[in-house]
Amino acid sequence: MKEYVLRAEDGPARFRIDYEKELNPQQLEVVLAGDGPLLVIAGAGSGKTRTLTYRVARLLESGVPASQILLLTFTNKAAREMLRRVELVTGGEHRRITGGTFHHVGHLVLRRNAERLGYRSNFTILDREDAKDLLHGILAKNRTVATCKTAPKGDVLLEILSYSVNTGTAFERVLADKWPVFGEIEGELVRCVNQYRSRKRDLNLVDFDDLLLCWRDLLSKNSDVREAQHAQWRYLLVDEYQDTNLLQAGIVERIAGEAGNLMVVGDDAQSIYSFRGANFGNIIDFPERFPTCRIFKLETNYRSVPEVLSLANSSIRNNARQFPKVLQAYRQSGVLPEIVRCGDVDEQAGFVAKRMLDLRDEGVELRDIAVLYRAHWHSMELQMELTRLGIPFVVRSGVRFFEQAHVKDVGAYLKIVTNPLDELAWKRVLKLYPRIGAATADRIWEAIHTREHPLGDLEHEAVLRAVPSGARRGWGELAAVLRRLDSQDLHRSPSEMIRALVNSGYETHLVTTYANFHARLDDLRRLSEYAVKYETAEAFLAELALSNTVAGREAVEEGAEDEAVVLSTIHQAKGLEWRAVFVLWAVEGKIPDGRALKEEGGEEEERRLFYVAVTRAKDHLYIVWPILANERNLQGVIQRPSRFIQELDRSTFEESQVVLG
DNA sequence: AGAGTGGGCCTTTTT
DNA sequence: GGCCCACTCT
Numbered sequence: 054m055k056e057y058v059l060r061a062e063d064g065p066a067r068f069r070i071d072y073e074k075e076l077n078p079q080q081l082e083v084v085l086a087g088d089g090p091l092l093v094i095a096g097a098g099s100g101k102t103r104t105l106t107y108r109v110a111r112l113l114e115s116g117v118p119a120s121q122i123l124l125l126t127f128t129n130k131a132a133r134e135m136l137r138r139v140e141l142v143t144g145g146e147h148r149r150i151t152g153g154t155f156h157h158v159g160h161l162v163l164r165r166n167a168e169r170l171g172y173r174s175n176f177t178i179l180d181r182e183d184a185k186d187l188l189h190g191i192l193a194k195n196r197t198v199a200t201c202k203t204a205p206k207g208d209v210l211l212e213i214l215s216y217s218v219n220t221g222t223a224f225e226r227v228l229a230d231k232w233p234v235f236g237e238i239e240g241e242l243v244r245c246v247n248q249y250r251s252r253k254r255d256l257n258l259v260d261f262d263d264l265l266l267c268w269r270d271l272l273s274k275n276s277d278v279r280e281a282q283h284a285q286w287r288y289l290l291v292d293e294y295q296d297t298n299l300l301q302a303g304i305v306e307r308i309a310g311e312a313g314n315l316m317v318v319g320d321d322a323q324s325i326y327s328f329r330g331a332n333f334g335n336i337i338d339f340p341e342r343f344p345t346c347r348i349f350k351l352e353t354n355y356r357s358v359p360e361v362l363s364l365a366n367s368s369i370r371n372n373a374r375q376f377p378k379v380l381q382a383y384r385q386s387g388v389l390p391e392i393v394r395c396g397d398v399d400e401q402a403g404f405v406a407k408r409m410l411d412l413r414d415e416g417v418e419l420r421d422i423a424v425l426y427r428a429h430w431h432s433m434e435l436q437m438e439l440t441r442l443g444i445p446f447v448v449r450s451g452v453r454f455f456e457q458a459h460v461k462d463v464g465a466y467l468k469i470v471t472n473p474l475d476e477l478a479w480k481r482v483l484k485l486y487p488r489i490g491a492a493t494a495d496r497i498w499e500a501i502h503t504r505e506h507p508l509g510d511l512e513h514e515a516v517l518r519a520v521p522s523g524a525r526r527g528w529g530e531l532a533a534v535l536r537r538l539d540s541q542d543l544h545r546s547p548s549e550m551i552r553a554l555v556n557s558g559y560e561t562h563l564v565t566t567y568a569n570f571h572a573r574l575d576d577l578r579r580l581s582e583y584a585v586k587y588e589t590a591e592a593f594l595a596e597l598a599l600s601n602t603v604a605g606r607e608a609v610e611e612g613a614e615d616e617a618v619v620l621s622t623i624h625q626a627k628g629l630e631w632r633a634v635f636v637l638w639a640v641e642g643k644i645p646d647g648r649a650l651k652e653e654g655g656e657e658e659e660r661r662l663f664y665v666a667v668t669r670a671k672d673h674l675y676i677v678w679p680i681l682a683n684e685r686n687l688q689g690v691i692q693r694p695s696r697f698i699q700e701l702d703r704s705t706f707e708e709s710q711v712v713l714g
Numbered sequence: 715a716g717a718g719t720g721g722g723c724c725t726t727t728t729t
Numbered sequence: 730g731g732c733c734c735a736c737t738c739t
Contacts, residue, residue: 128729156729181728206732261729328727428726430730488739490717521716523739599729624727646726662727685724 068144070110080104083349084111090309090346091316092339096380097365097668098356098630101318102131105290106138108316109150112288113143123286124152125305127293129600131628132157135292151286155301157599159264162271164591166278170267172257175591177472178598179253179260182456185211186477187258191248197241203234205242214246218262219330221299256474265300272307282308293628294319294339298330312345321376322369325624325662327654333374354380356630358387361670364705369664371700372657390667390674392639392698395711397681397689402438404711405635405677409444409618412633412673419445421632423619425666427646431638432620445617449625455597459563459573460580464597466554467547470538471590473507485562486527493524508539530558547593548584551577623666634670636663639678640692663697676706 072081080100083093084107095101105124112122126132132153139150151158160178167174179187189207198204205213209232217227224246228235235242253259259267272279289309291297294317297305309315319336327333340346354362359382366380395401409422426432432448439446454460462485468478476498483494500519504510511532520528534557543549555577563570587593619631638644644666645659652658667674676698684690 154729264729326728329729430725488717492716523717622727648726 068110068114068142070107070114070142072107072111076100076104076107077353079349079351079353080107083351084108086347086349088314089312090314090339090343091349092336092343092346093316093318093349093351094336094376094378095318095320095351096354096378097320097323097665098354099351099380100353100355101292101320101351102135102138102628104351105135105292105318106142108290109135109139110142117288119150121285121287122150123158123289123308124150125155125158125289125291125301126152127154127296128628129154129157131292154599155297155304156261156264159268159304160595160599162268162282163259163264166267166271169275170271171254172259175472176257176259177468177475177478177591178264178595179258179477180456180598181208181211181261182461183258183477184260187252188214188245188249191245191252195241195245198238198245201238201241204238205232205235210242210245214249215262216330218266219298219300220332221303256476257472258475258477262300265304269300269303269307272304279307283310283313288314289316291315291317292319293323295321295324295333295336296326296331297335298332299335300330302332302335306342311343315343321374322372322661323627323665325627325658325665327658328649328652337374337376350376350378352378352380353383355383356671357382357668358384358672360387360389360705361667361672361674364390364674364701365664365667367702367705368660368667368697368700372660374654374657387672389707390670390676390705391709392694392706393675393677393709393711394694395677395679398434398679398683399438400711401637401677401679402434405435405637405675406438406442406444408635408675409633410442417632417673419616419618422635423621423626423629423631423633423669424635424637425621425623425626425669426637427623427644427662429622431643435620435637439618446620447617449619449621454576455600457573457576459567459577460597462559463551463554463577463580464594466534466538466559467550467590467594469535470508470550471594474502476502482531486524486531488521488523489527493519493521497528508535511535534558545589546584547587547590548581550590551581551584555581623662626669627665630669630671632671633673634666634675636666636674636676639676639695639698640682641695642692644695644697660697663695 072084076084077100080103083091083104093104095104109122109124113119124132124135126135136150136152163170163172164174167176185207188210192198192204192207192210213227213232214224216222216231217224220227224243225239228239228242253263272282286308289305291305296319305315317336317339321333321336324331324333340348357365362380362382369375393404395404405424409419412422413419424432424435436446436448462481465478465481468475469482472478479498479501480494483489483497484491489497496519497516500516501507501510504513504516510516534554537553537557538550543553555574560574563573567573584593587596636644644663645656649655649659667676678692678694678698680692681689682692
């Protein structure tokens with residue numbers, strides 16, 4: 054288990070920084086500000102990370118022990134980047150600060166206080182797919198729901214529940230407001246949700262939301278815990294505050310206390326996560342919640358040429374709800390953004406690919422180019438075109454690395470060994486063997502989980518009775534693998550466990566099941582190497598569940614994207630920048646997304662998303678849209694350019710049209 | 715009865 | 730690519 058109590062022997066700082074030289078006056082003010090609550094409104098590209106980094110350095114320099122600093126970010130990537138830069142600035146002193154996503158730190162807190170919350174400390178974390186499966190199973194067993202025509206599927210019910218948890222709204226309320234179609238089976242759905250909650254407890258499982266919920270409740274109900282954490286983390290810094298939800302704000306506020314040293318940084322114009330409960334009000338109302346707070350603004354943009362910035366400003370001006378601020382360009386004038394009209398989807402892909410090659414000839418490296426879009430599948434045609442032309446690319450969307458079947462399978466074996474009551478893991482693994490499907494898996498699980506020592510009784514008569522004769526051989530193999538993984542000679546090392554698993558049968562499964570087994574085997578080899586960092590399977594599994602695609606990919610295959618163009622959803626591009634950015638599919642229905650528009654405040658959120666997309670560009674910005682596209686079963690439907698294009702000031706862009714030749 | 719396979723249909727964003 | 734359903738095979 055990773056402990057979050059860090060070095061006790063923090064000494065005085067041994068580095069010197071010339072803050073006046075490194076920072077602009079606005080940034081400097083933030084960095085040198087004294088104790089108490091601080092709100093920093095940081096525009097896109099205004100050196101937010103830089104400011105946070107120097108603020109941390111300054112705290113260390115003035116004698117604050119690293120162990121008293123808690124740095125909360127939104128993504129793993131942001132966390133790693135921040136800690137790396139702190140280390141750089143402070144001269145590489147290995148002063149460990151508690152840093153990570155809310156979920157990550159919540160996990161550490163929960164491990165430590167599991168018993169108090171009614172869990173055993175070897176609990177495992179459900180990722181989205183696991184949680185969905187668990188709910189699906191409960192729904193399928195409910196007669197009323199199963200026979201009802203308009204019943205939610207597992208993933209929909211999970212979304213409703215998650216939204217209710219993250220916004221602190223009663224489940225029934227969310228159901229009535231946002232999913233009225235399910236009104237008639239409300240009572241049954243409530244029952245299912247309650248079953249889901251108790252199943253998690255019985256099986257020693259927590260989902261993503263529990264990591265936050267348990268933490269918040271722990272702080273609310275136990276003044277001793279609150280005081281301990283308040284004393285431990287005397288300095289809290291929170292990045293991307295505009296995307297935090299009520300739960301997260303509650304956690305931070307409880308730890309910091311009313312006059313605590315809480316610094317929150319964010320940009321209301323870049324709030325794009327309200328669909329999962331992010332609360333705009335956290336940042337807007339911060340001054341009211343913390344009456345003694347001081348407010349700072351960072352308004353100089355260092356990233357983009359003024360042309361890109363004018364376009365961005367011209368767009369976001371159309372939003373009513375925002376902090377007034379004027380973002381100013383620091384850089385010299387460059388080229389105007391281009392809005393490119395293409396004949397159809399293939400031309401759109403063709404244009405982007407060709408322009409990429411031109412840019413490369415002009416000296417822009419491929420890794421400095423990104424294509425951004427609203428939804429995963431919007432990049433399909435482009436991927437084909439890039440493949441055809443041999444242009445290397447990495448896709449930062451779609452199926453996540455850690456969510457691929459073979460990675461999930463390996464995780465499931467490890468989960469069984471660490472938490473033999475993990476029903477989902479058992480069933481996933483069982484179904485990998487011949488002649489074992491859902492029904493047989495259920496029966497075997499029933500026989501196993503009632504044993505006092507599930508892993509010790511694999512060949513017990515009572516268990517064997519549940520295994521039909523056709524499946525006996527597979528069961529024998531599985532039992533042997535599990536005994537091997539559970540044996541002491543692997544030293545409980547997740548890395549060795551993965552290797553042992555691959556060597557004792559799983560490789561055969563891959564070879565017989567997947568055409569691309571070679572790539573998958575490579576993945577597992579890298580996964581095993583990556584796992585060396587973790588001493589216990591629990592720690593490793595938690596990392597698997599809490600890491601997103603980007604982090605996972607990068608962690609596992611370092612440097613693979615050195616020479617490649619990046620394809621990403623706009624959401625995943627937040628906080629990043631490239632010399633050239635293409636915004637794909639800028640048509641009504643895609644950007645803005647048709648469904649998102651139906652949500653309250655949907656148009657403004659979609660506009661902020663557009664704003665995030667365009668402000669990723671440093672030098673070159675292309676907004677591309679096709680006139681014709683296929684929709685459902687209709688071919689060649691005429692598209693309308695995005696309203697976000699139409700409302701732009703005409704002087705902020707140049708229009709062009711694709712002529713293929 | 716239950717395992718396995720193929721076709722049809724849909725596709726928001728994520729810790 | 731994922732999910733569901735209908736169909737066939739054991």
